[in-house]
Amino acid sequence: MNKEFDLGDIVEMKKQHPCGTNKWEIIRTGADVKIKCVNCGRIIMLPRTKFVKGLKNILEKKEKNI
Incomplete structure (x- = not known):
C-alpha cells in the first residue's frame, strides 16, 4: 500500500473513534500529524510514526491546483 x-486527504484509521467512524481528514503534517474526525469534528495530534502505523487506507486524495 502506498502511504503517501x-x-x-481523507484517511481511514485502524482504530475506530468513539463517535463511531474511522474516517479522518489530515489538517497538519510534519513531525506530528493533526487529524480531524469527519463525523464529530474532534481534532487529535499524533506523532508521525504512530499515525503511519495506524493508517489503514487513503480514501480520498485532495486535488492539487497547480
Missing part, C-alpha cells in the same frame, strides 16, 4: 498522504 498530504493535507486535506
Whole structure:
C-alpha cells in the first residue's frame, strides 16, 4: 500500500473513534500529524510514526491546483 498522504486527504484509521467512524481528514503534517474526525469534528495530534502505523487506507486524495 502506498502511504503517501498530504493535507486535506481523507484517511481511514485502524482504530475506530468513539463517535463511531474511522474516517479522518489530515489538517497538519510534519513531525506530528493533526487529524480531524469527519463525523464529530474532534481534532487529535499524533506523532508521525504512530499515525503511519495506524493508517489503514487513503480514501480520498485532495486535488492539487497547480
